[in-house]
Amino acid sequence: MERKKRHYPNFPGVVGWIYGGNLNFERVLFLLHRITGLALIFYLFAHIIVVGFRAYSPQMWEMVMGRISGHANPVILFFEWLLVLAVIFHMFNGMRLIFLELGFFVGKPSRPVYPYRTSIDRQRIFTWIMMILASIFVIWSIFAFFMGGGSHA
Amino acid sequence: MREGRLWLLHLIAGFLMFFLLGSHIFFMHMAGGEPLSVEETFARAKNIAFPLMYTIFVAAALYHGLYGLRGILFERFHTPFSQKVINWLLSFLGTVWFLYALATTWIPFFK
Ligand code: HEM
Ligand code: HEM
Numbered sequence: 001m002e003r004k005k006r007h008y009p010n011f012p013g014v015v016g017w018i019y020g021g022n023l024n025f026e027r028v029l030f031l032l033h034r035i036t037g038l039a040l041i042f043y044l045f046a047h048i049i050v051v052g053f054r055a056y057s058p059q060m061w062e063m064v065m066g067r068i069s070g071h072a073n074p075v076i077l078f079f080e081w082l083l084v085l086a087v088i089f090h091m092f093n094g095m096r097l098i099f100l101e102l103g104f105f106v107g108k109p110s111r112p113v114y115p116y117r118t119s120i121d122r123q124r125i126f127t128w129i130m131m132i133l134a135s136i137f138v139i140w141s142i143f144a145f146f147m148g149g150g151s152h153a
Numbered sequence: 154m155r156e157g158r159l160w161l162l163h164l165i166a167g168f169l170m171f172f173l174l175g176s177h178i179f180f181m182h183m184a185g186g187e188p189l190s191v192e193e194t195f196a197r198a199k200n201i202a203f204p205l206m207y208t209i210f211v212a213a214a215l216y217h218g219l220y221g222l223r224g225i226l227f228e229r230f231h232t233p234f235s236q237k238v239i240n241w242l243l244s245f246l247g248t249v250w251f252l253y254a255l256a257t258t259w260i261p262f263f264k
Contacts, residue, residue, distance in 0.1 A: 013229070015207055024178060026196030034225065037218070037221045038221075038222070038225070038244060041219065041221065041222055043244075044215065044218055045157055045250060048211065048250055048253060048254045048257075049198055049253075051257070052253060052254065052256075052257035053255065053257075054194055054195070054198060054257065054261055055257035055258075055260040056190045058195060061194060061195075065189050069189050070187070079253075080182075084178055084182060088178075089176055091170075091171055091174065091175060094167050094171070095167075095168075095171055098164050098167060099166055101164070102164075109247055118227050140183060141182070141183065143222065144182050144183040145182070148184060149183070149185075150182050150183045150184070151181065151183070151184065151186060151188055152183055
């Protein structure tokens with residue numbers, strides 16, 4: 001059996017995350033999806049440990065929350081908000097990917113007759129709808145976090 | 154398991170989390186009240202619906218997140234050997250964190 005190459009000659013590395021040949025709307029969404037996905041999995045590891053303190057005793061829980069919840073410190077509150085932005089984006093963009101990858105909203109296949117139609121144009125409408133929905137929740141989160149509309153008053 | 158099945162599970166877990174994580178964020182941040190107070194936290198812990206829901210949620214989140222991380226690592230590390238190491242390492246991490254989450258979710262329910 002032939003040994004697999006260590007690196008493919010066209011392997012772009014992390015630069016390829018940012019620049020993979022062209023930089024269009026979907027490409028930016030891909031980069032953001034990757035960054036937010038990584039942020040979320042690392043957060044989840046920490047989150048399970050922190051939230052696990054409720055298993056020891058109510059006093060322990062109160063002590064931990066008193067130190068690290070957004071109520072305790074405006075800097076933490078700000079980072080919590082960034083996390084919620086990441087969740088909102090990843091959620092809606094992820095829903096977009098699920099639908100597109102399963103073949104919804106990409107248009108019917110058709111004979112390539114000039115002027116050719118690309119499925120990107122079909123997808124873009126759905127993409128914009130998802131991003132607008134995400135923006136509505138982002139605006140809501142600003143009210144909830146910084147204007148006393150949510151659990152942080 | 155075949156590669157395609159793993160990927161489909163990743164999508165299903167993502168779809169599930171649209172609702173699970175969506176409502177989690179909604180109730181923790183946007184719905185008002187004091188969700189992190191001792192009273193509300195332990196009221197949830199004693200309500201069977203929450204530990205059950207969290208059991209599914211942690212499993213979906215860990216699987217989905219680690220499968221995503223695996224894909225990113227596989228892009229960088231191509232050899233069959235390194236990919237085997239990554240598979241074992243991520244499965245191990247996922248199992249340990251899942252069991253810890255399971256314990257900390259169900260202990261307050263029974264205590
Ligand atoms: C809220 C609901 C979520 C949905 C709908 C969702 C959906 C998706 C989808 C569709 C993908 C791309 C799969 C593909 O292209 O084949 C993906 C990638 C990923 N997701 Fe999620 N996801 C969600 C939550 C999460 C959470 C909570 C985490 C972390 C624990 C996470 C971590 C990741 C990672 C690390 C990737 C890989 C990114 C990449 O390869 O560039 N996701 N997600
Ligand atoms: C900053 C916003 C968040 C807050 C305030 C928060 C708060 C909490 C709290 C208090 C619990 C304990 C269960 C309970 O009391 O009902 C919990 C559990 C959980 N959270 Fe979050 N959470 C946040 C964001 C997230 C995110 C982004 C994820 C996904 C990556 C996540 C995933 C989970 C999971 C899987 C559990 C169950 C863990 C277990 O039962 O051990 N949370 N969260």
